[in-house]
Amino acid sequence: MSKIIYTKTDEAPALATLSFLPIVKAFTQTAGIAVETSDISVAARVLAEFPEYLNEDQRVPDNLAELGRLTQEPDTNIIKLPNISASVQQLKAVIKELQGKGYAIPDFPEDPQTDEEKELRKRFGKALGSAVNPVLREGNSDRRAPKAVKNYARKHPHSMGEWKQWSSTHVSHMHGGDFYDGEQSITLDKARTVRMELLLDDGTKKVLKPEIALQDKEVIDLMVMSKDALLEFYEREMEDCREAGILFSLHVKATMMKVSHPIVFGHAVRIYYKEAFEKHGACFDELGINVNNGMADLYDKISVLPASKREEIEQDLHACQEHRPRLAMVDSAKGITNFHSPSDIIVDASMPAMIRNGGKMWGADGKLYDCKAVMPESTFARIYQEMINFCKWHGNFDPTTMGTVPNVGLMAQKAEEYGSHDKTFESSDTGMARIVDIDTDEVLLEKDVKKGDIWRMCQTKDLPIQDWVKLAVRRARESNTPVIFWLDPYRPHENELIKKVNMYLKDHDTDGLHIEIMSQVRAMRYTLERVARGLDTISATGNILRDYLTDLFPILELGTSAKMLSVVPLMKGGGLFETGAGGSAPKHVEQLVEENHLRWDSLGEFLALTESLEHLAKNDNNAKAQVLADTLDKATEKLLLNDKSPSRKTGELDNRGSHFYLAMYWAEELAAQEQDSELKEKFSKFAQSLESQEDAIVKEFNDAQGKSVDIDGYYFADEKLAEQAMRPSTTFNEAIDSL
Numbered sequence: 040m041s042k043i044i045y046t047k048t049d050e051a052p053a054l055a056t057l058s059f060l061p062i063v064k065a066f067t068q069t070a071g072i073a074v075e076t077s078d079i080s081v082a083a084r085v086l087a088e089f090p091e092y093l094n095e096d097q098r099v100p101d102n103l104a105e106l107g108r109l110t111q112e113p114d115t116n117i118i119k120l121p122n123i124s125a126s127v128q129q130l131k132a133v134i135k136e137l138q139g140k141g142y143a144i145p146d147f148p149e150d151p152q153t154d155e156e157k158e159l160r161k162r163f164g165k166a167l168g169s170a171v172n173p174v175l176r177e178g179n180s181d182r183r184a185p186k187a188v189k190n191y192a193r194k195h196p197h198s199m200g201e202w203k204q205w206s207s208t209h210v211s212h213m214h215g216g217d218f219y220d221g222e223q224s225i226t227l228d229k230a231r232t233v234r235m236e237l238l239l240d241d242g243t244k245k246v247l248k249p250e251i252a253l254q255d256k257e258v259i260d261l262m263v264m265s266k267d268a269l270l271e272f273y274e275r276e277m278e279d280c281r282e283a284g285i286l287f288s289l290h291v292k293a294t295m296m297k298v299s300h301p302i303v304f305g306h307a308v309r310i311y312y313k314e315a316f317e318k319h320g321a322c323f324d325e326l327g328i329n330v331n332n333g334m335a336d337l338y339d340k341i342s343v344l345p346a347s348k349r350e351e352i353e354q355d356l357h358a359c360q361e362h363r364p365r366l367a368m369v370d371s372a373k374g375i376t377n378f379h380s381p382s383d384i385i386v387d388a389s390m391p392a393m394i395r396n397g398g399k400m401w402g403a404d405g406k407l408y409d410c411k412a413v414m415p416e417s418t419f420a421r422i423y424q425e426m427i428n429f430c431k432w433h434g435n436f437d438p439t440t441m442g443t444v445p446n447v448g449l450m451a452q453k454a455e456e457y458g459s460h461d462k463t464f465e466s467s468d469t470g471m472a473r474i475v476d477i478d479t480d481e482v483l484l485e486k487d488v489k490k491g492d493i494w495r496m497c498q499t500k501d502l503p504i505q506d507w508v509k510l511a512v513r514r515a516r517e518s519n520t521p522v523i524f525w526l527d528p529y530r531p532h533e534n535e536l537i538k539k540v541n542m543y544l545k546d547h548d549t550d551g552l553h554i555e556i557m558s559q560v561r562a563m564r565y566t567l568e569r570v571a572r573g574l575d576t577i578s579a580t581g582n583i584l585r586d587y588l589t590d591l592f593p594i595l596e597l598g599t600s601a602k603m604l605s606v607v608p609l610m611k612g613g614g615l616f617e618t619g620a621g622g623s624a625p626k627h628v629e630q631l632v633e634e635n636h637l638r639w640d641s642l643g644e645f646l647a648l649t650e651s652l653e654h655l656a657k658n659d660n661n662a663k664a665q666v667l668a669d670t671l672d673k674a675t676e677k678l679l680l681n682d683k684s685p686s687r688k689t690g691e692l693d694n695r696g697s698h699f700y701l702a703m704y705w706a707e708e709l710a711a712q713e714q715d716s717e718l719k720e721k722f723s724k725f726a727q728s729l730e731s732q733e734d735a736i737v738k739e740f741n742d743a744q745g746k747s748v749d750i751d752g753y754y755f756a757d758e759k760l761a762e763q764a765m766r767p768s769t770t771f772n773e774a775i776d777s778l
């Protein structure tokens with residue numbers, strides 16, 4: 040029997056799954072396909088990590104490890120929904136919720152001292168930040184807007200804020216002392232085993248990572264972020280921002296760069312509130328405040344202090360604000376600033392939202408203002424400034440005419456920075472950071488560091504690079520679209536990649552294809568000139584730009600990255616089908632709980648399912664699966680054309696109603712096709728029955744809305760209550776269950 044694994048994740052997509060999965064199961068079983076679920080939500084991952092603390096009946100298997108194993112099997116077919124990459128605050132909330140429900144998970148040790156606490160911290164660390172995607176992404180990334188989706192966006196453009204030439208909005212990044220500055224990179228001449236160490240001035244060595252096995256032809260990099268340079272940069276930019284009278288907004292990716300970016304974030308907060316931190320430092324230390332977790336953590340922890348002390352601290356914090364720039368807000372109604380939590384502003388989604396808004400962010404008064412977008416690491420920040428320059432000169436992009444920018448991303452096997460967190464260190468001393476061959480004692484790479492600097496090693500394996508080049512050539516051929524490799528010869532790492540790209544391009548027939556290599560800023564300029572003329576350009580990028588560009592262009596082109604087709608052809612032959620290119624939309628859960636309306640758009644799920652069925656049809660020689668894929672594709676287009684995507688407004692069609700329409704259109708298409716008479720017969724009756732009950736079903740869906748709903752939890756909601764909430768139409772449920 041053919042099998043699809045459907046992941047159960049978190050927040051909005053997890054809710055949507057409760058409504059959509061019964062439909063998927065009912066349709067696919069007609070083609071002999073079993074759909075199995077695999078719970079990889081952050082709560083399930085925490086439970087799986089601590090079986091010895093749980094009763095027998097509370098234990099759950101380590102599904103993520105199993106899925107990771109399956110990525111190595113050629114017949115694997117996984118549909119992967121977005122999941123939470125948890126910050127420390129979120130992880131603590133997960134633990135609290137589980138404990139409250141009788142799961143005796145231990146407390147999170149914030150400042151581990153004993154060996155036991157350190158071990159616990161390490162185990163919890165497995166559920167922190169981006170812990171799922173890197174395990175499953177055993178292939179490179181192919182993300183694009185399907186034609187039907189792009190055509191729909193052209194006909195029904197989303198709103199765009201207006202860019203003015205006199206906008207003061209700009210990007211600020213470091214010009215020295217950051218990871219880009221003085222980066223070192225080599226391609227290995229043979230397989231080696233190395234250690235990462237800090238050589239102190241007195242000759243002693245601190246080994247930080249005793250053994251890393253490196254493959255032949257692998258590219259490794261050594262990069263350092265200077266603490267002094269970072270602090271100077273923040274001081275200068277905060278003052279510049281205050282003088283300019285615009286909002287200060289910090290954009291980091293603390294979820295994926297889960298070691299370095301919380302530190303970079305924490306320094307910004309400490310500099311902003313410098314005097315208060317100097318005055319109350321000892322008290323903050325005593326309370327175990329770690330501002331790398333955001334101001335939310337600070338306010339939470341000072342709440343235990345006597346009122347007079349607490350008020351004094353609050354006053355001192357407010358006094359700092361007087362001579363600092365105004366902060367961009369995440370939620371002005373609730374007074375939540377950009378410094379509240381490092382996972383509130385995640386650069387891949389936050390920068391495009393600002394650019395789409397005409398370069399504006401929300402101020403504390405709920406009004407929009409120009410801003411200084413601060414992205415300390417210059418490596419990729421420059422692409423955003425280039426886009427801002429373009430917008431200021433040419434005005435905002437026009438979704439009705441703009442071209443599209445698909446992406447082929449080098450991602451497999453934890454490529455580049457996104458795989459570096461276990462090789463990233465905040466230096467405890469001043470000395471020489473070194474990568475040393477264990478067998479020969481050769482120093483492969485070394486760089487001076489000072490106490491507090493952040494240093495890291497990145498790895499990029501050769502086979503993923505070969506596969507990436509192959510995928511880029513394939514996409515160029517299949518879509519007859521130019522490919523630009525965004526690679527900067529002045530950056531040592533990318534210079535190594537350029538050599539490899541040039542070499543591996545020779546393995547393919549590139550006759551008649553337009554393939555070029557350009558540095559990021561030129562590539563952005565070139566791509567935008569084409570975008571504005573309605574021309575399409577594939578971006579072939581490394582892992583970080585894959586992430587950034589696949590939110591940036593879709594948000595401008597389609598209004599959201601949720602509408603992207605996002606395929607990961609696994610290197611061992613299987614398929615990983617991600618649903619959209621965005622995240623788990625936490626704000627949507629709030630609306631569901633308060634008003635029983637889920638505005639989550641499952642288009643990404645529909646697109647992923649189509650690809651998954653097509654993959655399965657070919658792999659398992661399952662003709663019925665191909666019929667299901669073809670008809671689902673048509674049904675999805677019909678859904679768009681008939682405007683049956685979820686509305687943002689409570690009382691109107693939402694996620695659940697939209698699923699009903701997809702089911703009805705899918706059934707209609709199956710009834711209309713001539714390839715498979717069995718499916719035709721079965722779905723003709725089903726389609727008729729849904730059509731005849733359409734009004735009653737939509738009424739049931741809409742009537743359920745407008746009141747609050749209790750699903751008893753957030754990270755570990757009650758399955759039954761959540762399912763009831765997500766399947767409120769008895770008529771539709773009966774129809775689906777009877778298929």
Ligand SMILES: NC(=O)C1=CN([C@@H]2O[C@H](COP(=O)(O)OP(=O)(O)OC[C@H]3O[C@@H](n4cnc5c(N)ncnc54)[C@H](OP(=O)(O)O)[C@@H]3O)[C@@H](O)[C@H]2O)C=CC1
Binds near residue numbers: 626
């Ligand atoms: N592949 C993965 O597993 C990914 C996971 N993440 C994780 O997701 C979480 C949230 O990240 P965040 O930066 O807020 O980005 P999101 O992409 O989740 O959300 C940003 C906004 O995009 C819109 N949006 C996203 N998806 C949809 C959808 N399907 N339908 C309609 N609108 C949508 C919503 O806008 P509006 O509010 O206006 O409706 C939403 O508030 C984090 O924990 C992050 O780590 C992030 C990216 C990828």
Ligand SMILES: O=C(O)CCC(=O)C(=O)O
Binds near residue numbers: 295387
């Ligand atoms: O894994 C994560 O935290 C985010 C992934 C992401 O943003 C992406 O792949 O686009």
Ligand SMILES: [Mg+2]
Binds near residue numbers: 387586587590620621
């Ligand atoms: Mg992303």
